Amino acid sequence: MTSKVINREQCPACASHGRDNSQDNLAIYDDGHKYCFACEYREGKVGVIEMKIQSDTNTKFYNGNAVSNRGITEKTMRFFNYGTISTKEGKKAEIASFYRDGKIVAQHLRGPNKTFRWTGDSSRPTLWGQNLWRGKNKRLIITEGEYDCMTVSQLLNLKWAVVSLPNGAAGAVKAIKDNLEFVNGYDEVVLMFDMDEAGQEAAKSVAEFLPPEKCKIASLPYKDANECLQKNESQAVINAIWEAQRYSPDEILHIQNIEAPSESECSVFPFPFNSLTEFLVGQRSGEITLWASGTGSGKSTIIRELIYDHLQAGRSIGAIMLEEAPSETIDDMISLMLNKPVRVIRAQRMMKDLSIQLGSKDICVGVIDDLTDEEYADARSELNQTNFYIYDHLGNSGLKNLCSRMEYMAVSLGVEVIILDHITAAATGLMGGSSSSDYDGGSSERLLIDNIMKEFRALVSRTGVRIDVVSQLKKTNKAYEEGDRITLQDLRGSGSLSSVPNTVIGLERDRQNPDPIIANTTTVRVLKNRLTGRAGVASCLFYDHTTGRLKELDWAFDDSGKILVDS
16 A cells, blocks of 8 residues: 655754755655655664665664653754664663764664663764764864753754763763864863763863863863753853863962962971981971981981880871881880880890800890880880881882882871881882882882882872881992991982982991990981071981980081081
C-alpha cells in the first residue's frame, strides 16, 4: 500500500550542511517513515536511520526525537541535533552527534544511570557543537558536558559559539589539543567546566597550554551550568561568562591577592646557645638550616642539644638519624637529661667486666661511673612523656619513603621540627638501594640531593615545619679534622645544599690540637644567613667529656685573626 505524506519538518542531514532553512525538506509519511528528496536522507523505524549521504562507512547512526528536558527547550535540542530514542529494552537513551566535514562520524550515547558508549569513529572527535560555528569570532565558551553546552547557548539565544568536551574532564587536554586550530580561531576562550575538583584541575591543565592572554576560567555557584539553570540561577551563568578571570598559574599572584604575613603564622625560638641565638635572631618555623662539618667535629652532638632544647620547651620533634639505631638516639638523649655520657659509661662497664674475665688491667676512660638503673629508668619515663618521634628506617632509605614519613610527621603528628642526620647518608642509601630509581637521579649523588632538597623546600612551605639537615663535606686537600676553615664550596654533593636552605652553618674543630680546650672546642661559623645576611663566627662550643654536654665559651680574635677561647 502506498503511504501518504502527512507532514513536513526540517531534514537533519540538510541542516548539518546549513541547508533547509525553510525546515520542510523532510516528508513524514502515514506509515511512520520519513524521506528527504533533496539529499535522499531516510528514516525507517523510529530510532534508527541509515546515513547513506552523510557517512562514508556502513555505520548506522541514530536519530532521536528532540524532547525538552532539564530546562533545555526543544528548539535548542533541534539546534544541536540532540535527541532521545527508545532502546530495545524499552528504556530511553540520549544521542549527541559529532561531525567532520559536514558528516556525522560518531555519536555519543547516554543511557540510563549515566552509562555511555560511542558508535562510529570516536578516535579523534571534534568538540561537541563545533560544526555549528565558523571557528572565527570574539569569544568561545567550552563546557564539560552536552547539557551544559546547550544551557549556555540557550541563555545566549543560540548566537554565541558554545561547545563541550567529548569525553569530559579526563580528556579535556587531548580534546582541545586535537581541535586547537578551531579553538585558537577565537580571541577569547572561556572555560566553564564543572566546579568539582576534577573539573577545575582540568580547566587549569587546559589553560596551561593555551596562550595566556586568550584563556579565562569561569566560576559558577553550583556544580555546572545546567544545575544553575534548573535552580533558576540563569543570570549567574551569564555573569560567570562576563566575570571569568584570566588564567594565572598558582605561582604567579598579583600583589592584591597576597596576604601580609602574620606574626602568629611563624614560630620563633632560641637556640640552646645564647650567642648563636643573637647572631641568627633565633630559629624559625618554615625554614631549613644546614649543618656541615668534617667527621667528628660535633655535628651530631649539636643536633642532639637542639633536640633536647626543643623537648624541654615542649615542642614536638621528629628525628631521622640514619647512622644510628633508635635505641642509641634514646641513650644519647638520656645522657643530656642526666648530664652523664650513658653510652660511654656502659661501654666502660663492659670493658671492665671483660678485663676481669681476662685477668688484665682495668681500663678507665676518665668518666665517673655514677649512673644508676633507677635514674636511667626515671629519665626514660620522662622522655616517654615528650612529643619525640624517631624514624626507624630499617634500611628503607628510598626518597619517596623518606619524604612520605616526614610529611606524616609534619601533618599527622603535628611535629614542629624535623632533624635529618644526615643527607649524605640518605643520598648514599638511595644510590645503593633497590629504590634508587623512585626519583630522578638514581645513580647520581648530586641529582639525588637536588631532589631531596627540593622536596624539603616544598614540605616546609606547605606545612610550616622546620627542618635541620646535617651534611658532610667534600674530600679535598683541606684538613677539616684539624680545624681548616669551611666555605659554601666545600659542601658535598650539590649546589642545592647552599642555595635551598635559609641558613648554612659550618662546624670547625681542630681535634689534633695539643691544647685539650681547643681540641674539644667547635667553632660555629655561619656561612649563609638569608634573614640578615650576617655571616662569620657566631659561637664557640666546648664539649665536656665528663658530662657529654656542650657549653658556650667566651672567645675573641687575636691580631692575626686566630680565634682565642677562654675556658
